[in-house]
Amino acid sequence: MRSKEIQIRQDVVILQARMKAAVLHGIRDLRIEDHDVPRPKADEVLVKMKVVGVCLSDVHYLTAGRIGRYVVEKPLILGHECSGQVVDIGSEVKSLRKGDRVVIEPGVPCRKCYSCKRGRYNLCNSMVFMATPPVDGAFAEYVTSPEDFTYRMPDHMTYEEGALIEPLSVGLYSVRRGGIRAGDTVAVLGAGTIGLMTLMAAREDGATEIFATDIVDFKLKFAKDLGANEAINSGKTDPVKKILELTGGEGVDTVFDAVGLPETIQQAIRIVRNGGVIVLTGLGYPTPDVPVSVTEVISKELDLRGVQRYANVWQDCIKLVSTGRIDAKKLITHTFTFDKIKEAFEKTEKGLDSVKVQVIMP
Numbered sequence: 001m002r003s004k005e006i007q008i009r010q011d012v013v014i015l016q017a018r019m020k021a022a023v024l025h026g027i028r029d030l031r032i033e034d035h036d037v038p039r040p041k042a043d044e045v046l047v048k049m050k051v052v053g054v055c056l057s058d059v060h061y062l063t064a065g066r067i068g069r070y071v072v073e074k075p076l077i078l079g080h081e082c083s084g085q086v087v088d089i090g091s092e093v094k095s096l097r098k099g100d101r102v103v104i105e106p107g108v109p110c111r112k113c114y115s116c117k118r119g120r121y122n123l124c125n126s127m128v129f130m131a132t133p134p135v136d137g138a139f140a141e142y143v144t145s146p147e148d149f150t151y152r153m154p155d156h157m158t159y160e161e162g163a164l165i166e167p168l169s170v171g172l173y174s175v176r177r178g179g180i181r182a183g184d185t186v187a188v189l190g191a192g193t194i195g196l197m198t199l200m201a202a203r204e205d206g207a208t209e210i211f212a213t214d215i216v217d218f219k220l221k222f223a224k225d226l227g228a229n230e231a232i233n234s235g236k237t238d239p240v241k242k243i244l245e246l247t248g249g250e251g252v253d254t255v256f257d258a259v260g261l262p263e264t265i266q267q268a269i270r271i272v273r274n275g276g277v278i279v280l281t282g283l284g285y286p287t288p289d290v291p292v293s294v295t296e297v298i299s300k301e302l303d304l305r306g307v308q309r310y311a312n313v314w315q316d317c318i319k320l321v322s323t324g325r326i327d328a329k330k331l332i333t334h335t336f337t338f339d340k341i342k343e344a345f346e347k348t349e350k351g352l353d354s355v356k357v358q359v360i361m362p
Contacts, residue, residue, distance in 0.1 A: 017037050018034045018035065018036060018037065019034070019035055019036070019037045019140055019141035019142050020032055020033070020034065020035075020140070020141050020338065020362055021033055021034075021035045021077050021136075021139060021140035021141070022077065022078060022079070022139035022140070022338070022341050023035075023075045023076065023077055024061060024062060024072060024075065024076045024077075024078055025075050026065065026072075027062070027063065027064065027065045028062060028063065030062060030078075030341070030342055030345065032338070032339070032341070035077075035140065037141070037142045038142060038143070038144045039088075039144070040088055040089065040090045040093075040144045041090050041144070042090040042091045042092040042093075043090055043092045043093065043146055043147055043148075044089075044090045044093070044144045044145060044146055044147065045086045045088065045089050045090065045093055045096050045102075045144070045145055045147060045150055046086070046087050046088035046089070046142055046143075046144055047082075047084040047085065047086055047087070047102060047104060047142065047143050047144070047145055047150070048084050048085045048086075048087045048141065048142055048361075049082055049083075049084040049138055049139075049140060049141060049142065049143055049361040050083050050084045050085060050159040050162075050163075050360075050361055051082065051083050051084075051159040051160050051162065051163040051358050051359070051360060051361065052079045052081060052082045052138045052139055052163060052358065052359050052361060053079075053081030053082070053163045053164065053166070053167070053356055053357065053358045053359070054079075054081075054344050054345060054347075054348045054357045054358070054359065055079075055080065055081055055166075055167070055193075056192070056193075056348065057080075057131070057132075057283070058078045058079060058080075058131060058137075058345070058348075059345060059348050059349045061076070061078060061131070061133075062078070062345055062349075063349065067283065068283075070132055070133050071133060072133050073133060073134070074133075074134060076131070076133055076134070076136060076137070077131065077136035077137045077138075077139055077140050078131045078137050078139050079130070079131050079137040079138035079139035079140075079359075080106035080129070080130040080131045080132075080137050080138055080166060081106075081138070081163050081164070081166040081167060081358075082103070082104050082106070082130075082138035082143070082162075082163055082166070083101070083102065083103045083104075083153065083159040083160075083161075083162030083163045083165075084101075084102060084104070084143070084159070084361075085099065085100065085101055085102070086098055086099065086100040086101075086102055086150075087142070089147075090147070092147075093147045094147070095147060095152075096147055096150060096152065100152050101152065101153045101155075101157075101159070101162070102150050102151060102152055102153060102162075103150075103151050103153060103162040103163070103165045103166075103314075103318065104130075104138070104143065104145045104149065104150050104151075105149040105150070105151065105166075105169075105314050106129055106130035106131070106137070106138070106149075106166065107122065107127055107128070107129040107130070107149075107309055108127070108128045108129075108145075108146055108149050109121040109122070109124030109126065109127050109128075110124055110126040110127075113125065113126065119311065119312060120311055121311050121312075122173075122308050122309050122310060122311040123308060123311075129309075130143075139338075139341065139359065139361075141361060141362060151165075151314055151315065151318060153318065153322070154318070154322040156322065157318070157321065157322045158329070160329060160332060160335075160358060161321050161322075161328060161329050163358055164321065164328040164329065164331065164332070164356065165314060165317045165318060165321065165328075167193050167194055167197050167356070168197045168200075168201070168317045168320070168321065168326065168328050169309075169310040169313045169314055169317050170194050170197060170198075170281065170307070170309060170310055171194060171196075171197030171198040171199075171200065171201040172197075172201040172310070172313045172316060172317055172320070173307060173309070173310035173311065173313045174194075174198050174201070174256055174258075174279050174281045174307045175198060175201040175202050175205050175256075176205075176313070177279050177305050177307055178202075178254045178256065178277050178279045178305065179254070179277060180202055180205045180206060180207050180253075180254060181205075181206060182205075182206030182208070183206065183207075183208050184202075184206065184207045184208070184209075184252075184253040184254060185207070185208070185209040185210075185211075185247060185252040185253050185254075186202045186207040186209070186210045186211070186252055186253065186254050186255070186256065187210075187211045187212075187213070187239075187243055187252045187254075187255045187256070187268075187271050187272075188202070188210065188211070188212045188213070188223070188228075188255075188256045188258060189213050189234075189239070189255065189256065189257045189258060189259050189264045189267060189268060189282075190213070190214060190257070190258035190259035190264070190282055191212050191213070191214035191216070191219035191220055191222060191223040191231070191258075192214075192219065192258065192351070192355065193331060193355055193356050194258045194281055194282070195212065195214070195223075195256070195258035195259075196219075196222055196223060196226055196331055196355065197328070197331070198256050198258055198281065199212060199223060199226055199227065199228060200226055200227070200326050200327075200328070201326070202254075202256070203226075203227045204320065204325060204326055207254075209229050209252075210227060210228045210229055211228065211229060211230045211231075211232065211239075211243050211246065211252065212224075212228040212230070212231045212232070213231075213232045213233075213234040213239045213267075214231075214233065214234065215233060215234055215235035216351065216352060217233060218352060218353050219351075219355060220232070220233060222330075222331070222355055225330075226330065230242075230243075230246060234267075239267055239271070240267050240270045240271055243271050244270075244271070247273075250273050251270075251271055251272050251273035251274075251276065252271060252272060252273060252276065253272075253273060253276055253277070254272070254276060254277045254278075254279065255268040255271050255272045255276070255277075255278045255279070256279045256281060257278065257279070257280050257281060257282050258281045258282045259282040259284050260280070260281070260282025260283045260284035261282070261284050262290045262291060264282065265278070265280065265290055265292060266291075266292070266293070269292070269293055269296050269297060269300075269302065270296075272300070272302060273300075274300045274301065275300070275301050275302070276300070276302055276303070277302070277303045277305060278302060278303065278304050278305065279305050279306075279307060280304065280305065280306050280307065281307045331355045331356040332355075332356050332358055333353070333354045333355045333356060333357065334347050334354050334356075334357045334358070335357070335358050335359070335360055336357065336358075336359050336360070337359070337360050337362075338359055338360065338361050338362045339362075340359075341359055344357050344358075344359050
């Protein structure tokens with residue numbers, strides 16, 4: 001009876017306590033503040049955050065105050081690459097229990113619209129995504145999440161690995177959008193976190209020849225270590241000329257643009273073989289309109305496929321990491337404590353000697 005009383009008292013402390021959160025108030029104005037601990041709804045769980053990764057989207061909000069049509073107009077808690085432990089559950093939750101170690105899929109759709117019912121819930125017009133204005137994110141001690149978008153981690157999987165499931169999901173979903181088959185040749189433009197995750201997923205799905213490009217030698221070394229046949233510094237070598245040379249002038253079956261600049265999409269069109277596929281994942285475009293050679297797209301009969309985050313890949317990513325098929329933790333180059341979160345953002349923004357930066361939550 002006494003153990004139950006202690007547990008009840010602990011629950012009361014959680015529900016009444018204040019928590020620390022990293023709140024963006026304006027461009028380069030990130031503050032650690034006290035907030036109320038959120039209470040889970042009937043179908044939600046309350047998760048004590050353990051590890052949260054810094055995404056370039058977080059950096060874009062910090063440095064520009066917006067990404068495309070999403071504008072920070074009021075204080076916003078950043079972060080969406082996260083893992084933690086369930087500390088409270090709603091009255092209708094059946095599959096999770098207090099103490100479960102979990103990862104959170106940060107985008108929650110309506111589950112009712114045309115896209116949701118067809119299984120493409122990432123295209124839901126009513127999507128609620130963590131750390132996307134006006135929705136708060138995971139750089140807080142406690143976060144609530146719907147039961148069906150919260151996944152239990154295997155016991156041997158670390159919180160650091162759990163916080164990598166979100167970017168890996170982008171990579172795996174990109175590869176599936178690309179329709180990679182065994183024996184395919186692939187080019188990955190951009191060797192940041194998403195590019196490297198895509199590289200590993202492509203290798204796992206059967207690509208036998210992979211070329212990676214970037215302008216940072218530090219990241220290109222990662223690409224080579226993770227299985228790229230060639231890692232090309234596109235600031236020093238013409239990547240189109242080099243990849244065409246390496247493929248006997250044919251080009252590759254699929255190009256993944258994980259950068260998102262006018263020059264990279266133009267490179268992709270020239271690098272891909274006739275009848276090939278270009279997958280657009282990067283969001284670095286400075287404007288919504290990018291010049292594209294439609295004549296070349298038509299004459300080469302190319303498929304251009306966009307990627308909007310991911311759908312239906314989280315369980316697979318957890319299995320790939322937990323079984324060691326994909327060693328995602330290799331991408332972790334720096335960790336910071338929560339009180340050093342500004343330094344974590346600075347390290348990610350500079351990006352010259354880092355890939356994935358994670359924050360250990362209090």
